[in-house]
Amino acid sequence: EVLVEDSLRAQLQRWTKEYPLQKPWYRRQMLWLAAGLALVLGAFYFFWPSEDNQPSAPVAETPETPAAAPSSAPTLLQERTAEVSPAPSTFTREDTTHLLTALARKYTERPTFKQTIVRNEREALSDMDSAYWALEKGRYSEALRRLRNITPGDERYITAQHLIGEVHFANGAYAEAVPFLRRAASTADYLRKSTAEWQLAMAYLHIGDAKSAFAFLYQIRADTQHPYYQQARQLLREIENNRR
Numbered sequence: 001e002v003l004v005e006d007s008l009r010a011q012l013q014r015w016t017k018e019y020p021l022q023k024p025w026y027r028r029q030m031l032w033l034a035a036g037l038a039l040v041l042g043a044f045y046f047f048w049p050s051e052d053n054q055p056s057a058p059v060a061e062t063p064e065t066p067a068a069a070p071s072s073a074p075t076l077l078q079e080r081t082a083e084v085s086p087a088p089s090t091f092t093r094e095d096t097t098h099l100l101t102a103l104a105r106k107y108t109e110r111p112t113f114k115q116t117i118v119r120n121e122r123e124a125l126s127d128m129d130s131a132y133w134a135l136e137k138g139r140y141s142e143a144l145r146r147l148r149n150i151t152p153g154d155e156r157y158i159t160a161q162h163l164i165g166e167v168h169f170a171n172g173a174y175a176e177a178v179p180f181l182r183r184a185a186s187t188a189d190y191l192r193k194s195t196a197e198w199q200l201a202m203a204y205l206h207i208g209d210a211k212s213a214f215a216f217l218y219q220i221r222a223d224t225q226h227p228y229y230q231q232a233r234q235l236l237r238e239i240e241n242n243r244r
Contacts, residue, residue: 097208099242104205107235111166128156131163140167158187162196174203191227194220198228 113135125133127146134143144167150160165180181203184196197216204213220232 097210099239100205100208100210100213103235103238104202107231108202108206111170113163113166113170128160131160135163135167140171143167158184158189158192162192165196166199169199169203172206174206177203178207194227197226198231201232 113132127149131143131146134140134146144164147160147164147167150157154160161180162184165177165184168174168177168180178200181196181200185193185200187193187196197220201213201216201220204210204216217232217236220226220228221236223229226232
């Protein structure tokens with residue numbers, strides 16, 4: 001092998017001396033040939049059909065079964081639609097009820113039942129004074145019994161009705177409080193009337209009567225001199241903001 005290599009090397013050197021190359025024409029031809037070959041190979045590879053693009057043999061159609069393709073599985077179009085669809089902008093009735101109940105708890109004030117009694121507790125007291133005394137002591141059952149003794153002909157009847165409504169209101173019996181508070185809201189006494197109106201709005205919110213509650217809240221907000229004007233305004237603003 002060594003002798004063959006030496007002989008070939010010597011022959012190549014002799015050819016170089018005998019046939020010197022003036023112009024490297026063969027190099028340019030080789031480059032063009034190589035480029036052409038690469039282009040042909042690339043085109044051949046690009047257009048050669050792959051196994052993925054080969055038409056598959058027809059498969060016999062079989063009825064779909066729920067195990068193979070569940071009817072409830074979402075399609076890609078459904079998934080994309082779910083991604084871009086905006087959230088519902090309106091509340092359901094249940095959402096509105098929860099919202100109003102939560103705001104009613106926030107704005108509800110428990111009646112205090114404070115009243116000055118000038119007589120001695122051991123003296124015989126009127127039904128109204130006895131009711132006030134029982135309310136201050138937290139004896140609501142006794143207070144209600146005394147207040148029910150005050151008849152419509154008595155000048156303190158509306159006050160007694162308002163107190164009965166407030167007792168039910170303080171105990172969380174808002175539905176029972178409504179008819180008594182409505183009687184108090186019909187009086188000419190502005191302070192008692194305005195207090196009963198606010199309590200009625202809260203009672204209606206608690207029992208889920210939004211229509212009646214809004215009627216009183218709008219009525220209060222329309223009267224800038226109303227003692228509960230600011231509370232009604234703020235409450236209505238919170239309701240509007242939470243429903244957007």
